[in-house]
Amino acid sequence: MSTGWKPGLPAPTHDDLNSCVQCGLCLPHCPTFRVTGLETSSPRGRIAAMRSVQAGETPVQGDFTRFTDECLACRACESACPSSVPYGRLIEAARIQTEAARPAGQRAVRRAGISGVIGHRRMTRLMGWGLAISQALRIDRLMPRSLRMATPRVTLRGMRTPLPRSSGEGPVAMLLTGCVMDIAFRPTHLATTHALVRGGYTAVVPDGGGCCGALAAHAGEVGSARALARQRIAQMEGAEVIVVDSAGCSAHMRTYGHLLADDPEWSARAQAVAAKVRDAVEIDAPPGRQCDERVAVHDACHHLHAQGIGPEIRRTLRAAGATPVDLGDGGRCCGAGGIYNVLEPGMAATLGEQKARAIIATGTDVVAVANPGCAIQIRNHLQALGSDVDVRHPLEIVD
Ligand code: SF4
Ligand code: SF4
Numbered sequence: 001m002s003t004g005w006k007p008g009l010p011a012p013t014h015d016d017l018n019s020c021v022q023c024g025l026c027l028p029h030c031p032t033f034r035v036t037g038l039e040t041s042s043p044r045g046r047i048a049a050m051r052s053v054q055a056g057e058t059p060v061q062g063d064f065t066r067f068t069d070e071c072l073a074c075r076a077c078e079s080a081c082p083s084s085v086p087y088g089r090l091i092e093a094a095r096i097q098t099e100a101a102r103p104a105g106q107r108a109v110r111r112a113g114i115s116g117v118i119g120h121r122r123m124t125r126l127m128g129w130g131l132a133i134s135q136a137l138r139i140d141r142l143m144p145r146s147l148r149m150a151t152p153r154v155t156l157r158g159m160r161t162p163l164p165r166s167s168g169e170g171p172v173a174m175l176l177t178g179c180v181m182d183i184a185f186r187p188t189h190l191a192t193t194h195a196l197v198r199g200g201y202t203a204v205v206p207d208g209g210g211c212c213g214a215l216a217a218h219a220g221e222v223g224s225a226r227a228l229a230r231q232r233i234a235q236m237e238g239a240e241v242i243v244v245d246s247a248g249c250s251a252h253m254r255t256y257g258h259l260l261a262d263d264p265e266w267s268a269r270a271q272a273v274a275a276k277v278r279d280a281v282e283i284d285a286p287p288g289r290q291c292d293e294r295v296a297v298h299d300a301c302h303h304l305h306a307q308g309i310g311p312e313i314r315r316t317l318r319a320a321g322a323t324p325v326d327l328g329d330g331g332r333c334c335g336a337g338g339i340y341n342v343l344e345p346g347m348a349a350t351l352g353e354q355k356a357r358a359i360i361a362t363g364t365d366v367v368a369v370a371n372p373g374c375a376i377q378i379r380n381h382l383q384a385l386g387s388d389v390d391v392r393h394p395l396e397i398v399d
Contacts (some may be wrong), residue, residue: 031076075339121179180376218339319398
């Protein structure tokens with residue numbers, strides 16, 4: 001069995017790995033370490049495993065794959081690290097390596113799901129109709145529980161909800177419609193277009209929509225992630241602002257420059273597009289309604305740790321008269337993690353239930369969630385606990 005990184009593919013760099021001084025200060029912030037208490041489930045342990053591969057002592061298989069697969073890529077460790085270890089960059093590169101080292105059959109199944117369905121709008125829409133019909137007929141109950149807990153609620157009405165191609169006046173703000181957002185969160189898209197119009201923009205929904213590639217990048221499918229990034233760049237680069245109402249997608253699109261840095265034809269265009277990206281909660285717009293209610297706030301990891309976004313959500317809610325309520329769990333990950341809840345259902349279920357209980361403990365009727373993966377995970381776990389707390393994007397709450 002060969003050891004070391006596979007040549008010709010991105011890999012964790014020597015400098016990034018050596019920036020970890022093994023102090024362990026990140027450990028209490030890591031959700032997987034908190035659940036298992038094992039060093040191998042911690043950021044320090046995972047970095048040590050990467051160093052072992054780097055030194056040629058370990059293959060990119062077996063235990064190494066298990067340790068990296070179990071990581072949520074939530075980057076809570078990165079926020080906590082006093083040595084500024086770029087853990088997000090490390091795990092992303094390690095995932096490209098583990099993906100390439102999987103048995104061909106396993107790789108084909110993962111690629112079919114991530115690139116073949118999520119990366120193609122027609123296939124995503126087809127999947128959406130399938131989910132909407134099976135949920136309307138309640139035959140989705142035949143799915144294994146772990147898969148059902150990771151599945152969005154899709155309605156026939158939601159699938160048919162039209163999005164205005166262009167509305168308002170002012171600088172052009174183009175909305176990323178995305179993949180899962182496009183089938184399960186159209187009310188969020190509508191609320192975002194309303195906020196853009198109130199904020200003095202022309203809200204434009206591009207023809208054909210499409211995925212930003214975040215899920216592919218998260219799973220180590222770098223070829224698909226780059227192809228999707230090029231599609232979105234070509235489609236959206238003419239806009240003055242690119243607005244994204246999914247925390248995972250805005251975080252990912254901000255890395256387009258890095259993703260295509262070695263592509264001479266695309267790197268400058270990628271950097272220009274990344275600079276235009278605004279998360280929807282960063283748009284300065286007056287609220288569409290006043291809502292005098294307490295609203296629990298779940299901070300998505302891709303907001304809190306990847307983009308430093310958090311106060312913006314609370315400011316948006318306060319401007320509408322609402323009272324934001326923190327969950328008191330230190331912003332711990334909900335366990336969704338892209339498609340983590342499909343691939344690692346056990347850990348995801350533990351974290352999802354913890355998050356749902358923290359929300360219920362606030363005694364609020366609604367929770368603001370600005371990321372589709374988190375919204376699906378949290379809604380399903382709230383329901384499993386018999387709670388009817390409503391899960392909404394903050395812009396929907398104030399629309
Ligand atoms: S990642 Fe940072 S906080 Fe964690 S052990 Fe390494 S240096 Fe310490
Ligand atoms: S990214 Fe999240 S799960 Fe992974 S090591 Fe860091 S804190 Fe732990």
